[in-house]
Amino acid sequence: MARKGNQFATPTDMIGQWMNMNMLWIETMSVMSMRMLGMAGMWSVTPSENKRMVSEKPLAFMGSIAAAQRAALAGKRPDQIVDVAVTRLRRKTRSNSRRLAKRGMTRQSGPRR
Numbered sequence: 001m002a003r004k005g006n007q008f009a010t011p012t013d014m015i016g017q018w019m020n021m022n023m024l025w026i027e028t029m030s031v032m033s034m035r036m037l038g039m040a041g042m043w044s045v046t047p048s049e050n051k052r053m054v055s056e057k058p059l060a061f062m063g064s065i066a067a068a069q070r071a072a073l074a075g076k077r078p079d080q081i082v083d084v085a086v087t088r089l090r091r092k093t094r095s096n097s098r099r100l101a102k103r104g105m106t107r108q109s110g111p112r113r
Contacts, residue, residue, distance in 0.1 A: 009079040017083050024086050027093035034100040044103040056092060064088040 009017075035053055038045030046052075068085040076084070 007077070009077060013079055017079055017086070020083060020086050020090065024090050024093060027090065027097045031093055031096045031100060034097075034103075037105075038100075042106060043100070044106050045100065056096075060089060060092040 034043050035045065035049060037043035038049055064085045067088045068081050071081045071084040
């Protein structure tokens, strides 16, 4: 039975996937940094940010796993399956990064004592 499309990942496919994974890492680190600064009182965050930080992870990972399973059942290549999972996670990290970045640093009149 012949498969439609390319059976193997091309170097371009791999570079695209590498870039997607790097963006996931960068967005994750920026969100973590802004949330840690928020806990320290140096970044403007909502009072519900800590709860949100914990409650959104299971849903994001379950959605990513479900998307990867659908891709695997559809006969996608391993690199395409990983790309689907990473892209699904990036939706959340991208939206969190943008939302937190808009809030910005807190403005304090001087050092706390």
